[in-house]
Amino acid sequence: MTPVTRSAALDTGVPHPARIYDYWLGGKDNFAPDRAVGEQIIKAVPTVAMMVRANRSWMLRTIRYLVREAGIRQFLDIGTGIPTAPNLHQAAQKIAPACRVLYLDNDPIVLTHARALLPSTPQGHCEYLDADVRDISRVLTSPELAATIDPSKPVGIMCASVLMLLADADDPWGLMARLRDWAPPGSHLAISHPTADPNPDAMAAVVATTAKVGITFVPRTHEQVARMFGDWELIGPGLVPVLAWRPDEPPEDPNAAYYWAGAARKPDEADGGQPSATGVSP
Ligand SMILES: C[S@@+](CC[C@H](N)C(=O)[O-])C[C@H]1O[C@@H](n2cnc3c(N)ncnc32)[C@H](O)[C@@H]1O
Numbered sequence: 001m002t003p004v005t006r007s008a009a010l011d012t013g014v015p016h017p018a019r020i021y022d023y024w025l026g027g028k029d030n031f032a033p034d035r036a037v038g039e040q041i042i043k044a045v046p047t048v049a050m051m052v053r054a055n056r057s058w059m060l061r062t063i064r065y066l067v068r069e070a071g072i073r074q075f076l077d078i079g080t081g082i083p084t085a086p087n088l089h090q091a092a093q094k095i096a097p098a099c100r101v102l103y104l105d106n107d108p109i110v111l112t113h114a115r116a117l118l119p120s121t122p123q124g125h126c127e128y129l130d131a132d133v134r135d136i137s138r139v140l141t142s143p144e145l146a147a148t149i150d151p152s153k154p155v156g157i158m159c160a161s162v163l164m165l166l167a168d169a170d171d172p173w174g175l176m177a178r179l180r181d182w183a184p185p186g187s188h189l190a191i192s193h194p195t196a197d198p199n200p201d202a203m204a205a206v207v208a209t210t211a212k213v214g215i216t217f218v219p220r221t222h223e224q225v226a227r228m229f230g231d232w233e234l235i236g237p238g239l240v241p242v243l244a245w246r247p248d249e250p251p252e253d254p255n256a257a258y259y260w261a262g263a264a265r266k267p268d269e270a271d272g273g274q275p276s277a278t279g280v281s282p
Contacts, residue, residue, distance in 0.1 A: 015213050017165055018107040022082040024049045025056070029082045029109060037213055044205030047256065051242075052161070054257040055192050056084060058242045059160040062190045062263055063091040065235070065246060067099065070188055070265070072156040074100040074149050076179075078133050079162025082110055083117040088158060093121045100125040102148040104139065106132040133162070134170050136178045154186035154266075161259070163228070164194045167216050176228040185268045189232060192242055192261040193225045199258055225260045232264035 012031040019034035020041070026049075030038070042048055066072040073096055077088050080103040092099035103114050103126065111130050120126040129144040139145065149155055157179055166172045180189065196203035196219040203219045210217040226239050237245065239262035244254040 015215065016107055016109075017215055017217075018081050018105070018110050021052060021161070022084070024052045025084050027082055027084060029113060033213075037209060037215075040209045041206055044209060045199075045202045045258075051194075051257040051259065054242050055161045055259055055261075058192055058245055058259075058261045059088065059158065059190075060086060060091045061246055061248070062158070062261075063088055063156070064095065065263070066156045066188055066190070067092050067095040070154075070156075070186075070235075072154055072188060073098060074153060075102070075156040075158060076145070076149065077101060077103050077158045077160075079159065079165070080105045080110055080114055081161075082107075083113050087118055089118060089120060089124065089126050093124050097121040097123040100127075100148050102127045102129055102145055104129040104131055104133065106130070133175060134166065136175050140178070140182055151182075152184060154188070155183050157183065157187065157189045159189070159191045159193075159228075161192050161194070163191065164218050164220065165216055167218060173227055177230060180230050180232060180266065183266055185266050187266045188235075188263055189229060189266075190261075190263040191225060191228055192259050193228075194219045195221065195225070195258055195260050197221055197258075197260075198241075198255045203258060219258070220260075222260055225262075229262070229264040232266050234262055234264045238262055 013033060015033040015037040019030040020038045023030040023035050023038040075088060075092060089099060089101040092101065103118060105111055111128055114128050118126050125148060127144045127148040129139065129142055131139050131142065133139060163172045176189065207217055222239060239260050241254045242257050242259035242261040243251040245261045
């Protein structure tokens with residue numbers, strides 16, 4: 001596909017993933033076409049709202065881990081979504097007020113809201129980048145990235161519930177490899193990704209519903225998601241169901257939310273960390 005370098009013009013007449021997701025989270029920034037698709041998916045997977053809340057909760061637990069235990073102080077949030085409190089920088093700055101966050105999304109509604117609703121603490125910094133992650137070269141050379149991220153210090157890269165919106169032909173593996181190559185040792189990559197592994201029929205219905213309205217939605221297997229981390233070291237408990245990743249309380253049914261989730265650390269050079277291979281294909 002041809003990479004899109006800027007977000008598509010705001011069109012509220014067609015459903016958009018960020019706004020469908022906002023509908024499931026109980027937000028107000030969605031329109032009739034978003035709600036119609038959201039409802040069709042609820043018919044196929046009645047627990048979808050629980051699953052997206054489980055994903056948000058994982059994102060916040062991961063940020064808590066990255067700030068408190070891994071000492072990360074700067075973040076790149078890919079596919080930010082419409083703000084839903086607490087947002088990434090709020091979770092990070094609650095622990096360390098000087099945390100810096102670059103929010104990146106290709107939906108103009110997301111960026112408008114993010115600029116208005118996601119102000120940083122005075123000690124920290126938030127920046128907003130209107131970009132398509134498929135144009136990774138533009139992301140990595142953007143003034144917004146340079147203004148936010150110190151390339152000599154570890155960075156936390158958050159890909160929460162976004163990579164399923166990229167087709168295999170967009171090569172999410174190659175994009176993650178570019179990010180892994182760019183990030184300094186000690187950086188962390190966190191990914192949550194919908195999967196059909198526990199319930200192929202339900203996910204097939206979601207794929208069919210989204211395809212009808214022109215939305216790419218690709219659930220992936222454990223092995224396909226695991227490969228996105230390359231040779232980075234997965235933090236315990238590894239790549240697991242989203243409800244089972246360092247839960248605050250043990251989940252009743254860890255497989256109830258159809259997402260794989262995990263976080264991995266780039267080895268220090270002294271540990272034999274090698275630059276990851278780029279262009280890994282599915
Ligand atoms: C399902 S929402 C997830 C929001 C948030 N990360 C979370 O987990 O709560 C996915 C977000 O990714 C954005 N997105 C989709 N494709 C993208 C792309 N190619 N580049 C940048 N952002 C993208 C959408 O606009 C949407 O805001």
